[in-house]
Amino acid sequence: MMLYKEPAPIKDKENPFESMMSRFNIAAEVLGLDEEVYNVLKSPTRQVIVNVPVTMDDGKVRVFEGYRVIHSTILGPSKGGIRYAPDVFLDEVKALAAWMTWKCAVVDIPYGGAKGGIICDPFSMSAGEIERLTRAYTSALQDIFGPDRDIPAPDMGTGPREMAWLMDEYSKTKGSTEHAVVTGKPLVLGGSLGRVEATGRGVMVSAMAAMNKLGMDPAKSTAAIQGFGNVGAWAAKLMNDRGVKILGVSDISGAYWNDNGIDIDEAIEYKNAHNGRLEGYKGAELMDDPGDLLTAKVDVLIPAAVEDVITIHNVDKIQARLIVEGANGPTSYKADNIINEKGIMVVPDILANSGGVTVSYFEWVQNRMGFKWTLDRVNERAERIMNEAFERVYAASQKYNVPMRIAAYIVAIDKVAMTYKYRGGF
Ligand SMILES: NC(=O)C1=CN([C@@H]2O[C@H](COP(=O)(O)OP(=O)(O)OC[C@H]3O[C@@H](n4cnc5c(N)ncnc54)[C@H](OP(=O)(O)O)[C@@H]3O)[C@@H](O)[C@H]2O)C=CC1
Numbered sequence: 164m165m166l167y168k169e170p171a172p173i174k175d176k177e178n179p180f181e182s183m184m185s186r187f188n189i190a191a192e193v194l195g196l197d198e199e200v201y202n203v204l205k206s207p208t209r210q211v212i213v214n215v216p217v218t219m220d221d222g223k224v225r226v227f228e229g230y231r232v233i234h235s236t237i238l239g240p241s242k243g244g245i246r247y248a249p250d251v252f253l254d255e256v257k258a259l260a261a262w263m264t265w266k267c268a269v270v271d272i273p274y275g276g277a278k279g280g281i282i283c284d285p286f287s288m289s290a291g292e293i294e295r296l297t298r299a300y301t302s303a304l305q306d307i308f309g310p311d312r313d314i315p316a317p318d319m320g321t322g323p324r325e326m327a328w329l330m331d332e333y334s335k336t337k338g339s340t341e342h343a344v345v346t347g348k349p350l351v352l353g354g355s356l357g358r359v360e361a362t363g364r365g366v367m368v369s370a371m372a373a374m375n376k377l378g379m380d381p382a383k384s385t386a387a388i389q390g391f392g393n394v395g396a397w398a399a400k401l402m403n404d405r406g407v408k409i410l411g412v413s414d415i416s417g418a419y420w421n422d423n424g425i426d427i428d429e430a431i432e433y434k435n436a437h438n439g440r441l442e443g444y445k446g447a448e449l450m451d452d453p454g455d456l457l458t459a460k461v462d463v464l465i466p467a468a469v470e471d472v473i474t475i476h477n478v479d480k481i482q483a484r485l486i487v488e489g490a491n492g493p494t495s496y497k498a499d500n501i502i503n504e505k506g507i508m509v510v511p512d513i514l515a516n517s518g519g520v521t522v523s524y525f526e527w528v529q530n531r532m533g534f535k536w537t538l539d540r541v542n543e544r545a546e547r548i549m550n551e552a553f554e555r556v557y558a559a560s561q562k563y564n565v566p567m568r569i570a571a572y573i574v575a576i577d578k579v580a581m582t583y584k585y586r587g588g589f
């Protein structure tokens with residue numbers, strides 16, 4: 164009999180929820196947040212754990228553990244992606260859900276925050292197994308999800324295909340087609356133009372805004388990007404289109420470096436033709452230690468993979484002047500002070516990667532209107548929202564004399580707290 168083994172705790176890794184709370188506490192103190200609101204915001208509203216049986220291709224039934232955490236619904240229905248990964252755990256999902264609350268508030272869209280996850284390894288599962296898992300998870304959460312309640316979207320390990328299954332499963336039980344229950348769908352199922360590239364585009368827009376503040380010329384700048392999935396690959400392509408030379412990229416197969424700049428279109432083509440991975444890519448050299456990508460000599464560093472990769476163990480060696488966080492939670496709390504002492508500007512996750520949820524919001528609006536926007540309209544509006552959010556956060560960092568990360572939390576918490584007060588509490 165195969166027994167499921169709890170993944171071993173990763174040594175020296177910070178707990179992502181505690182990492183989120185440490186920043187929240189600093190921002191709450193600067194703002195003088197009152198105790199009632201603090202207590203409401205410090206814990207998620209709802210945490211659901213499901214165990215879903217799925218028939219695998221060999222005929223055996225395996226039970227998968229899944230989560231959906233709703234951090235807050237103060238600003239509106241909760242919103243946030245679903246992660247499929249072998250090591251996803253509840254405190255991680257709690258942190259990711261809270262980051263969604265702050266992210267939606269930073270870009271000023273009418274959503275609360277949520278996140279979901281399933282412990283599974285999508286790379287080792289067939290399409291049929293992933294479909295059955297997605298449908299079983301949706302069915303288990305049928306009463307949580309809803310276009311006016313909780314609206315999922317893609318995150319690591321999921322994409323338009325899984326969102327289509329989710330929409331179909333939810334709709335079947337409802338007895339009506341419910342496009343707006345999920346975003347990040349394929350275009351033919353009510354997806355929005357521009358959603359696939361939206362997070363990477365937002366990363367590029369916020370990188371450009373930060374480079375402008377720092378007086379950096381994109382055409383004379385270099386970058387390294389960790390993670391070459393949806394966010395990393397699109398950020399690489401769009402930064403490259405603006406003239407930034409991408410010297411290094413990585414995925415789970417390793418880190419790839421080219422002093423002359425990587426041909427990003429070629430790398431994306433290679434990845435698409437090789438099961439989504441860069442393994443064996445010959446347009447760059449495989450680095451001996453993939454961790455060296457984060458400390459390499461570049462102007463801009465874009466972590467776009469997982470949490471807690473910039474830590475007290477490598478932060479001293481970071482050479483970039485600017486870090487733009489495509490991933491959620493890539494910087495550990497303990498590394499913050501050293502980053503600040505080194506004078507590195509960080510565009511924090513809840514600002515830098517908010518382009519995805521912004522275009523998800525547009526998708527939901529279009530679904531509810533039964534109307535389709537052009538790509539130009541989507542991109543123009545998303546870019547305006549991202550630039551306005553950047554300026555709001557930058558202004559708060561000047562006003563309170565705090566780094567951009569704490570400024571982003573201040574902007575977000577202030578908005579959620581004010582809304583809570585206007586609504587008269589709960
Ligand atoms: N998709 C979205 O719209 C949004 C995503 N985010 C965040 O962005 C990050 C990436 O998400 P997304 O691009 O969607 O996910 P994907 O699953 O599309 O891609 C993740 C990428 O990260 C790589 N990766 C995983 N672990 C490591 C590691 N230890 N070192 C180097 N590379 C690694 C993966 O490699 P491999 O493929 O080889 O496994 C893959 O290239 C996550 O933190 C997510 O929460 C934030 C906002 C929105």
Ligand SMILES: O=C(O)CCC(=O)C(=O)O
Pocket residue numbers: 242243244245266314315316317318346347491516517519520521523
């Ligand atoms: O598009 C969305 O609704 C959420 C995307 C997401 O999960 C994230 O921003 O972390």
